[in-house]
Amino acid sequence: MLASVPGRPTFKRLPRAVREQQMLDAAVRVFSRRGFHEASMDEIADEAGISKPMVYAYLGSKDDLFRACVNREGTRLLESIVAVVADDLPADEQLWRGLRGFFGFVGAHRDGWAVLYRQARSGQPYDLATLRTRIVEVVAGMLRSAVESQSRQARDEDLTASAYALVGAAESIADWLADHPEADPDRSAARLMNFSWLGARQLLQGELWQPSSA
Amino acid sequence: MLASVPGRPTFKRLPRAVREQQMLDAAVRVFSRRGFHEASMDEIADEAGISKPMVYAYLGSKDDLFRACVNREGTRLLESIVAVVADDLPADEQLWRGLRGFFGFVGAHRDGWAVLYRQARSGQPYDLATLRTRIVEVVAGMLRSAVESQSRQARDEDLTASAYALVGAAESIADWLADHPEADPDRSAARLMNFSWLGARQLLQGELWQPSSA
Amino acid sequence: MLASVPGRPTFKRLPRAVREQQMLDAAVRVFSRRGFHEASMDEIADEAGISKPMVYAYLGSKDDLFRACVNREGTRLLESIVAVVADDLPADEQLWRGLRGFFGFVGAHRDGWAVLYRQARSGQPYDLATLRTRIVEVVAGMLRSAVESQSRQARDEDLTASAYALVGAAESIADWLADHPEADPDRSAARLMNFSWLGARQLLQGELWQPSSA
Amino acid sequence: MLASVPGRPTFKRLPRAVREQQMLDAAVRVFSRRGFHEASMDEIADEAGISKPMVYAYLGSKDDLFRACVNREGTRLLESIVAVVADDLPADEQLWRGLRGFFGFVGAHRDGWAVLYRQARSGQPYDLATLRTRIVEVVAGMLRSAVESQSRQARDEDLTASAYALVGAAESIADWLADHPEADPDRSAARLMNFSWLGARQLLQGELWQPSSA
DNA sequence: CATGAATGAGAATTCATTCAT
DNA sequence: AATGAATGAATTCTCATTCAT
Numbered sequence A, B, C, D: 001m002l003a004s005v006p007g008r009p010t011f012k013r014l015p016r017a018v019r020e021q022q023m024l025d026a027a028v029r030v031f032s033r034r035g036f037h038e039a040s041m042d043e044i045a046d047e048a049g050i051s052k053p054m055v056y057a058y059l060g061s062k063d064d065l066f067r068a069c070v071n072r073e074g075t076r077l078l079e080s081i082v083a084v085v086a087d088d089l090p091a092d093e094q095l096w097r098g099l100r101g102f103f104g105f106v107g108a109h110r111d112g113w114a115v116l117y118r119q120a121r122s123g124q125p126y127d128l129a130t131l132r133t134r135i136v137e138v139v140a141g142m143l144r145s146a147v148e149s150q151s152r153q154a155r156d157e158d159l160t161a162s163a164y165a166l167v168g169a170a171e172s173i174a175d176w177l178a179d180h181p182e183a184d185p186d187r188s189a190a191r192l193m194n195f196s197w198l199g200a201r202q203l204l205q206g207e208l209w210q211p212s213s214a
Numbered sequence E: 001c002a003t004g005a006a007t008g009a010g011a012a013t014t015c016a017t018t019c020a021t
Numbered sequence F: 001a002a003t004g005a006a007t008g009a010a011t012t013c014t015c016a017t018t019c020a021t
Helices: A016-034 A041-048 A052-059 A062-082 A091-108 A110-122 A127-149 A156-178 A185-204 B016-034 B041-048 B052-059 B062-082 B091-108 B110-122 B127-148 B156-178 B185-204 C016-034 C041-048 C052-059 C062-082 C091-108 C110-122 C128-148 C156-178 C185-204 D016-034 D041-048 D052-059 D062-082 D091-108 D110-122 D127-149 D156-178 D185-204
Strands: none
Touching (some): A016 A041, A016 A062, A016 A110, A041 A052, A041 A062, A052 A062, A062 A091, A062 A110, A062 A127, A091 A110, A091 A127, A091 A156, A091 A185, A091 B185, A110 A156, A156 A185, A156 B156, A156 B185, A185 B091, A185 B156, A185 B185, B016 B041, B016 B052, B016 B110, B041 B052, B052 B062, B062 B091, B062 B110, B062 B127, B091 B110, B091 B127, B091 B156, B127 B156, C016 C041, C016 C052, C016 C110, C041 C052, C052 C062, C062 C091, C062 C110, C062 C128, C091 C110, C091 C128, C091 C156, C091 C185, C128 C156, C156 C185, C156 D156, C185 D156, C185 D185, D016 D041, D016 D062, D016 D110, D041 D052, D041 D062, D052 D062, D062 D091, D062 D110, D062 D127, D091 D110, D091 D185, D127 D156, D156 D185
């Protein structure tokens, strides 16, 4: 009966893998707009078009569910970056590509970003700390190899601090991007590239960084 | 009645203003270590050494209380920055002073910083968004005046983006600082100054920014 | 269909009676270790190696299932006793055989005993009350016929009380036995026989204990 | 207003100690008639004429509450026995008094007995196991001293078994008593005394029953 | 001023039970 | 015959908030 109504998909008796993704989608949306604590399992189940016990059966407790969201979105984010970065490129090109990947993800998955950045941060130390640390380390590594390619020395602490600064700057702009749906992710990437690569002084003097490709 | 019983110490009937500060101190500590939702009014009252009804009588609901915390700490933070910045200084000097003020506050008020940054973010739209926007605007204004002093034009959006980047970078490093009590705030300020003022390229080439004063 | 796929073992399509016994075995084990309420239908189905709907199809609701367990174990227990008692034996011999049968069952079916005694007791008025009453009546009858064989009178209430005492004593020792797998059931039977028979004999002979005071 | 209605006691704002006893009374009644698992905190709160949060505030979780019930009733039971037993009396007199104390408690606190015996048994190992063991040990000690007063030897295991039998018999009769409000506790005590003492006396005198066959 | 006593409302979680395939 | 998918209905427990003293 229901199935015969055109345009209204039957939501019944789907295989587990499909349902799990639906649930995760719903959970990401709800966590994104409410935050971890304000989100209720009831609302998530509703949003997924399913009853609460199914959520528990498939994805466990609220904590488990949240972790699963963070993991999925975190993995996607990492992949968005890793997919476009190639080790043998010059440092600025790598940074540029990394930023485009990053802002591209944020623009395309605003809810996922909100869960990762706004929600996961404040609470219990989910794997997010790990994820962020990993990103920071990747960036730090990138900087280090760039430095070494110039036969220079740099204190590790300084590199790490720069990486933190860079990641924080990216997050901050991503946050603004997530709240401005009309904004262009690539443009955000370019702006941050200029700021971080050239520095405020250069910017103030009107200098601009230009992508060598594309 | 009770107070008149000899040998029984009179309960301190402190003036309202003092009590309120005690409560806010307690609330900031508790919100800082638990987060908004995990913090219970019971724990806050306990920490303040008073009974719950007093908290409600003086500071209103939990939301009100949290807002009061954010306001007080936010104001202090702004003051830490404003106090050291003078409009007629060159841009780099202003930035340098602003960063020192900022990291100084974070180092001295780790709990306050945690409430402002980690907790207030995730949830309800408290005045924090406002506070952050105000800081961003201050920084953007600083950049604009610097640009204009060079008789140049710059698109407002670009300036804003740079301000966001700068604030985000500062927050990120502040966050790291809050978790490393042994770290030196001034050193953090210097690192970020280098990064943001000179840019990654300059840094990679070994250039360094030097404070003209102090 | 599935069964016709070569190389894929045919799922055992066991006859209903066999399946039911498997389920009851599993249920007795689970009820024994968890108690009625803590036992979940999931765990029982798991233990039986079948899916839940089968349990419902064959044995009905959880209550039904529990009743079925109690019935089966209760019947076995009664049979263990009845099988060895013969009406024409002297009273002490009957009691001795009855106790041996009883403790023999407990030693051999610890799970069954636990279900009967520990679990069924606390809750709903299953047939257990009936079972116990039946046992008490059997014992009371045994005592009565012994008395009458001595041409004596005894108040029915006193006989019933003695039967209760005897059954309670047996249960108490059985309980201890169920927790001590190394203990010898026959030895327990002999101990209780000594305790109860020497008393019962005096009673049967009309002797009475009198309080020295009051 | 409410307080002025005669015959309708005001149930409001009682001191903690009073409320706790009311709650325990209610809990014992509900646990007694429903069993641990079937009893809901809602029903207990209702029965106590109070809201659930108060129960949690004063007595903790459902487990804690149950433990508190068992403790209170167990203590009362022990006191009922200890109060009337005096070490320097002859063994039979001690046993007689102990039984009267025991059955007196059961007759006067049927609900308490039900909680102790029927409910606490089946579930988690609350202190009840301890309580019962303690009682068994007391009885065993009583028997041992009686034996030794006759300069005889007895194997400890046999004494323990007799104690178990005695306690089990008492519980069994108590159970019957709890279901027959019109019955006289003292009469039950006398019946069990007869049954057990006449047996115990023979035992104490070294008599043994021997199986005629096997 | 100050507080112990009290609660309404809602949250997570579980479980017996049934459908649709 | 057999099962994975699905849920209604409880249940325990917590918390912000308010009286009555």
